[in-house]
Structures are given as structure tokens and as C-alpha cells.
Amino acid sequence: MTTTRTTFSRRGFLGLTAAAASVPLLAACGGGSASQSGGSAGGTIKFWDMPWATPALNEASKKLTEGFSGANSKASYQIIQWNNFYQTFSSAIASKTGPAVSTGGGFQAFQFEQQGQIAYADNLIETLKKNGMYDDFLPGVVEPFKTDKGYVAVPWHLSMRVMWYRKSLFEQAGVDVPKDWATLLEAGKALKKIGAVGFATGAGAGNNIGNQAMIMMMINNGGGVFTKDGELDVLNDRNVEATEFLLELVSNGIIDPAAVSYTSANLDAQWKDKKAAFGAHVSQMDTRVGDTSGDLLVASPIAGPHGDKGGLVFPNNIMMYTNTPSQEASEAFLVYYLGQLKELWKQKLMNALPVFKSIAELPEFASDPNNVKIVKEWQPIAKTLAAQGDKLNANLAVLDGGQALNEFTQTVLTGKTDAKSALQAFESGLKTVLNK
Structure with a gap:
């Protein structure tokens, strides 16, 4: 990855996904069998996040993460810097000290899927369909993450x-x-x-x-x-x-x-x-x-x-890994976290488009006519680099x-x-x- 090509800050959001996604294809780093050790001994879900904007965003995300208490588990929060992030992830995953859930590079989930390290999100998608959150997604934002074997990730914001x-x-x-x-x-x-x-x-x-x-x-x-x-x-x-x-x-x-x-x-x-x-x-x-x-x-x-x-459009996503204390807990955390994303836009900490219609309708977002125009006119016709x-x-x-x-x-x-x-x-x- 050319990590020097982009500065990731609120005022440096220019190549947010573009540089974030520019990860070299992963070298083989061991087997991809599921493990139940991807967290602390107490069953804590390790969530790794990136510096997407100002430090205030990460502080708010940390607070949301630590508020999780579902599936007899809890969650911890760690920031992974963009510089050399590929090496950080691959080394941790190879040594089974990596996260259970993370944000990251735009195509990272597909690359780790090739290693057998990604936990598919199909059960999570079914949960989102049952609780109504799936219908809240903007059109077309979920399907790009579906492979022949299942969903490798779920979207959480769009860089347009x-x-x-x-x-x-x-x-x-x-x-x-x-x-x-x-x-x-x-x-x-x-x-x-x-x-x-x-x-x-x-x-x-x-x-x-x-x-x-x-x-x-x-x-x-x-x-x-x-x-x-x-x-x-x-x-x-x-x-x-x-x-x-x-x-x-x-x-x-x-x-x-x-x-x-x-x-x-x-x-x-x-x-x-x-x-x-x-x-x-x-x-x-x-x-x-x-x-x-x-x-x-x-x-x-x-x-x-x-x-x-x-x-x-560059659809940024959250992925789950096979190395987790509990897949049920990973999914419960992700359902919880997706449901709390609105707080980040309410606080105006995000420079990107939300993936949920309900967030796009928040006054903190919809009060800007440029935001509304992007959601109404650009998002429905936007295509990814896969076009x-x-x-x-x-x-x-x-x-x-x-x-x-x-x-x-x-x-x-x-x-x-x-x-x-x-x-x-x-x-x-x-x-x-x-x-x-």
C-alpha cells in the first residue's frame, strides 16, 4: 500500500477509502481455520478501528464500543494507524492476536477471506433483516460484499x-x-x-x-x-x-x-x-x-x-474474523455498533455519507442541501471500482x-x-x- 499518499484526518479526507483500500495482496500467513481465542480470556470482543477523521471521532467510537454488553460479552477498542496498517493486521492475524471485528481497508475483507480468516456475515444479515435494520440501508450498499461463499463484510459509511x-x-x-x-x-x-x-x-x-x-x-x-x-x-x-x-x-x-x-x-x-x-x-x-x-x-x-x-463510491465496511471468543458475540457487537452509528453523525464527526436512510434523514446531516443532493442524486447511480x-x-x-x-x-x-x-x-x- 502507498500509505504516504493520503492523510486521514477530518480535513484530510480526500483519499479516505482510496488510500485505505490500497492494500497489497496478502501473502499466505498460515491456515484459516476458525479459532475461539481472538480476544481476551474473559471473552472480550476486540474491535480495531482506524483514524477516519479527527481524534474526536475515535473517542466517540471508543465510548460506543465500551457500551456494548450483549451475548454475555463486552468489547474493547483499539486504534490502528493507517501507516503500515496492512502489516499490523496480517502479523496480528497470523499470530492469532488480531481483532474479532474491525474496520480497515476497502478491500481488506476480500483479501483476508482468501486466507480463510474472515467470518461470513450471512447470519448477521439475517438478523438485520429481522430487526428492520436491513431495510434501512440505502439502495445497493450491501450486495457488493457478497461473494460465492457469503457476505465478507457489512458497510458502515460511503466515501463518495x-x-x-x-x-x-x-x-x-x-x-x-x-x-x-x-x-x-x-x-x-x-x-x-x-x-x-x-x-x-x-x-x-x-x-x-x-x-x-x-x-x-x-x-x-x-x-x-x-x-x-x-x-x-x-x-x-x-x-x-x-x-x-x-x-x-x-x-x-x-x-x-x-x-x-x-x-x-x-x-x-x-x-x-x-x-x-x-x-x-x-x-x-x-x-x-x-x-x-x-x-x-x-x-x-x-x-x-x-x-x-x-x-x-468507495463503500467502507466492518468485517468479522474467524479468530473470535464467540461468533455469536461478534455478531451481537456488530448489530449493536451499527445501531449506534447515528451518534457519530449526530455529533457531526463524520465527513462521509451514512449507509442508513434514517441517518441520512437526521437534521444534523440533512440540514446541508449538498448532503441531501448527494444522497438523492449521486448515491443511487454511483458505482465502485468494480464497474x-x-x-x-x-x-x-x-x-x-x-x-x-x-x-x-x-x-x-x-x-x-x-x-x-x-x-x-x-x-x-x-x-x-x-x-x-
Whole structure:
């Protein structure tokens, strides 16, 4: 994993799942038979969590965890830092000193499943169906975690990539907010005349937005890196068309020529300093850059040339492990914890979208019209890195944050290529790692 690519803090939520999910494929680390020792001798469920935002979030999560008392058990809380987190998890799991339940990298559950270390969540899902919580999930958030053998995890929040715009710059340029690719190109040319950036992005150190924008535009055109069956499909016509359009934005100066080197701080500064007019970013970007004046707004999804619409989502999840003092207690804890998640949004500690409709309706969340727009317009059409498919898998860790995607993005942003050549190199890089 390229752990240095992302800072995980409330104001550094940029590549939250993107970097979190960028875990190298796990090396074999022993057998995967179930054990009943994954906690203290007293039957305590060990819950490992990551620093998803400010320390206040972890403090609140710790309090929730320690409030659990079901199934004749209790729970302990431990923060695992993102730096070298893969090694931390794999070493602990190999020595049977790891957690019974954890958050973690976006594709981590699939990777540990290959080791036989994941406890499937099928019984938990049935419990959620019986207690009504399953029906509270937003559409489509659970199914990506289902494999042929069962559910490897359950979602707990969504890291979305959506299009934002600065209203005043569009007014100054005298153009409407884009509705499709044609009007995006038209608006970008007009915005350039007033010194504004019509498609803001960046691919410098620590900035995954450029990578994500590349995939997002492919999805926006009905494309994606994989087929519906999970096979590599980098050179499909829709991806070629999307890459050609991105190169057109570069050649017209609508994408900043320096974007290839822009760090997260550089890109955020463009938005804050009223230089960026339109582009992909995280939810609550306005709060992130410190401008909640109402001038920074979430745009409606734009249509590709064939009418396709789509955004990019990284569904963060909680997983259970076979090494537990009690599977019943692991499941009871997770049911309890999912039921308490609303407290984190009530306290405004989360910068991400909730997975439950009831949390999305809380006044603390729904009072922000940008949040409401993302839930209503973007979440239902968002796809994961598995697009054109919809099932997550361990191979996606190779795509997300991997060198092949980094190089593809940098090649496109410099404009010194044609679409097919860039995509061929991208595919070749992925095949080298995936051995396909």
C-alpha cells in the first residue's frame, strides 16, 4: 500500500477509502481455520478501528464500543494507524492476536477471506433483516460484499466522489452549470477566458482525486476497468471515448496544465481561492476547504454522450474474523455498533455519507442541501471500482492507488498521448500485477 499518499484526518479526507483500500495482496500467513481465542480470556470482543477523521471521532467510537454488553460479552477498542496498517493486521492475524471485528481497508475483507480468516456475515444479515435494520440501508450498499461463499463484510459509511461547482464563477463566465459532456467542454472554454479552471483535479503526491476522476469519467460513459463478470476490460470503446474526452479537456486548457503535480493541498487551495469552477471531489468538500458560504455546490450528475450517468463510491465496511471468543458475540457487537452509528453523525464527526436512510434523514446531516443532493442524486447511480460489474473483490486493491492507475492518470493529464496508447499501457500494467 502507498500509505504516504493520503492523510486521514477530518480535513484530510480526500483519499479516505482510496488510500485505505490500497492494500497489497496478502501473502499466505498460515491456515484459516476458525479459532475461539481472538480476544481476551474473559471473552472480550476486540474491535480495531482506524483514524477516519479527527481524534474526536475515535473517542466517540471508543465510548460506543465500551457500551456494548450483549451475548454475555463486552468489547474493547483499539486504534490502528493507517501507516503500515496492512502489516499490523496480517502479523496480528497470523499470530492469532488480531481483532474479532474491525474496520480497515476497502478491500481488506476480500483479501483476508482468501486466507480463510474472515467470518461470513450471512447470519448477521439475517438478523438485520429481522430487526428492520436491513431495510434501512440505502439502495445497493450491501450486495457488493457478497461473494460465492457469503457476505465478507457489512458497510458502515460511503466515501463518495461527486462533481462540485462554484456558482459565482459560472455567473461571471456567463455559462450554465454543465448538464453533459458537450456543455462541460463549452463551459470550460468560457471559464478559461476568466482565468478559472473548468475541470479541477490533481495527481501529485498524496492526491488520489486525479486517479478517481479518470475512473469516474469512464463510469460516467457506461465504461469501467472490468466486465460485469470481473474480467479486465480496459480497452472497451466507452473507456476509449472517455479518455479521448479527458485529453480534449487537457488540450483546451480546461484541465490545468499543472494538475499532474497538484497535491491535495494545491487542489483544495484552487477551490478555496475561487480558481476552480468545476470538478470531482469528496462529499462535504465545502467544509473541507473552509467555504460554506453557499457558493460551492454539488452539481447534478452530468450525462455522457450516450446518456449514461454515474459517480464513484468507495463503500467502507466492518468485517468479522474467524479468530473470535464467540461468533455469536461478534455478531451481537456488530448489530449493536451499527445501531449506534447515528451518534457519530449526530455529533457531526463524520465527513462521509451514512449507509442508513434514517441517518441520512437526521437534521444534523440533512440540514446541508449538498448532503441531501448527494444522497438523492449521486448515491443511487454511483458505482465502485468494480464497474462495469458490481461485486467487490481482492483484485481491486491492485487498481486502487496502484502504480498502473497512477501512471495512466499522469500520462493523460500531461496530454502527451492518445487514448488507446494510454489505455494499453494501463491494461498492461494491471495485467503484470494481476498475472492475467
